[in-house]
Amino acid sequence: MNTLPHFATPQLQLLHRGKVRDSYRIDDTTRLIVVSDRLSAFDSVLDTAVPHKGAVLNGLANFWFEKTAHIIPNHVKEMIDANAMLVKEAQPIKVEMIVRNYITGSMLRGYQKGQRTFSGVTVPDGLVKHQQFPTPIVTPTTKEESDREITPENLVSEGWVSQELYDKMAEKALELFKVGSDLLASQGIILVDTKYEFGLLNGELILIDEIHTPDSSRFWSAEDYAKNPEGAEQMDKEYVRQWLIANKVDGKYPRALTPEVAQEATNRYLDIYQRIVGQPLATADETATGGNVANRLVSNLVKAGLMKDAWVNIVMGSPADKEHCQKIRSFFEGYEVFTQLRVCSAHKNGEEIGPMAEVWNRSIEPGVLIAVAGLSNGLGGALAANVNVPVISCPPWKDYAELAMNLNSSVIMPSGTPNLTVVRPDNAAQAALRALNTPRLRERLRQDIAATKAKLKAADAELKAL
Template structure:
């Protein structure tokens, strides 16, 4: 099944990569939030991705943002793709507001060991596993490398947030929890506990990140809880946590999940989405990267393809700019980079990763003259076309040094085009973009017409 473990494109600036989500700059006021299919537990990202998980998280968060905007403004603008949201840029408050309605999870594990408070909030003696609190409680944590329980007083004392803002966050969190609990109860779901995150937009407190998703919340089947309160069916990520706890060895959790656990986790995520929204998401067999590419293109956030001009030296810039100008006529994205195969070849793996995993089609033009090791190094590692276009100073330079671009090692497929304009046009044609075929065909027809017109003029006809 298709998964989205990351989004890579040279056309968008990545500004953050978290355990599950990635952020990209759109402009000064907006960013893209990409919910990948990665899954984390116990502060670690597992090697195994969960098909469709990102679409559930992102689309469900969008659903809840719209359902709760009367309680608190949020950063959500619109869905770009089931996995991607356009949001307003916010200054995050580094505090997670965790609201608990029941004694379970880490709070219960601590309770069993005699712990009688969470984040400074007292818990009475004599409670049972999964028992409801008399009233939901707010138990904040700091957002650090490892989340840390902390009391409201210490949050203010340590400077994480001021007292007035914290009080407002706590009040809003309880209202959101009440709204979510009532809505879900009508659908046979118990909202057990959840987290909320806040930020500031132009000084205004807004809800950010996600809300009431299987990653940020714990859900139980209401019917199952009433029949088996201590072992209620879990409809969230706790299923994965339970598997990891049961298979912990020598103090370490498994780094991967077996196929049957992956399949069941996918089923649970999709089922909770259907139960909450009444809608279905795209099938997990769909090529998610192709869908993302098409939706980013449709939203005007990327161009249909890219041509990267990789120079061996800054002195090659003028040569590269000639080709870049030609490429831009076709409405494709282009960028210039400087990487020397001989002087800082250790950067080539990063270039390869940036382009091999890009969501859109691309072509690389290698620009290096004498002893062209750059084109060969790129062609040996890239899965996209590589074109050599050396910056020869004159015909003598060309005759002496062209062989280093023409003679590539075995299994190193790189074309060599001497004329910069031809190289740029060849790069665009290598993209093989349907949207450009008509434009290229018109250029071909115009070229033929110009030749015929010139011939007629010479012959006086």
């Protein structure tokens, strides 16, 4: 399926990889948030990505941020792509403000076991499944490795927030919930419960993360609820949760969804988007029309000036090889390719190559590695054994004996380690450009070749005329 299960690039600094969202540094005041098609359930990310899910979440969040900007400022700067937005760099408040208007989910399970107080809010006896509260309630939790219920008083006493800040967060959460509930009600949807996350920007409280999406909220069909409150259809990822529960084996949930379940999940995400926004997701037909999510995302990031469409990492075994690496790098000027110098020892495979290889192997755009190391050329082989991108070795050499030794080590590489050796720095760069094999670079190289031929032809004509 055409999905975006993962986003990685050596061109941007990763700040945080969440269950669904990945955040990258753009500058001191801006970060890029990419919403993947990953799906999490029961504190675990499933192996199956759900088509269009990331675009639905990103689009809905942007829709709601615009609808609620009059209540509280938010972190959105610009939508870059269906799956990505630029946001203001804010200091996150490690508290989730959960607003509930019905007793369901984890609260219902606790209630059925005799619990009556939730995050400092006491509810009466005699409530039944899915019963509406007289007014929405706020039940905050901490944002830790495992979120926990906590009273407002303890949030203050433990130093999470000040009393004044908590009061403002609670006030804004209830205002946001009312706007969301009213708009959704007009579409035949009940906003059952949701979470809000806040941050501080220059001392001002702002809204961050997401708002009123199928991943952060619970939705019911108003029509279904009116007919059978306890059996109301949940218009969110609860469908996937219930499938996982029904298919547990030896107490363990499945790691992957069947194609049919993944497709139904997609249908539900697209449906809730259209019902809320009032029009279909703009990229909903991408799969059918042969589009590619990753290619579209890279194209839009390039248009926004946030990255190049391809990269070359020049990896040296020692800082002593920096001059040689810089010489290779100079031959990429004018080709609009991201280049970067890295230092990595062939003898520290797991420690150094491993983390780098994770980014190189998963990079959303094409890339090439150029290995620069001395005798035996072990770095090129070590890289080739760990990465799925082309590796070209261009070792520095002082005499033909050194060159012969490096060439020999290259041609006897074991199976599965295709390390290519190029002697001249300019040819190493040219080989990398060809290995990237993008349409833009192929056209540019075609023009370069044509220009070279024309120059030679002109030189030949000039000599003939002598």
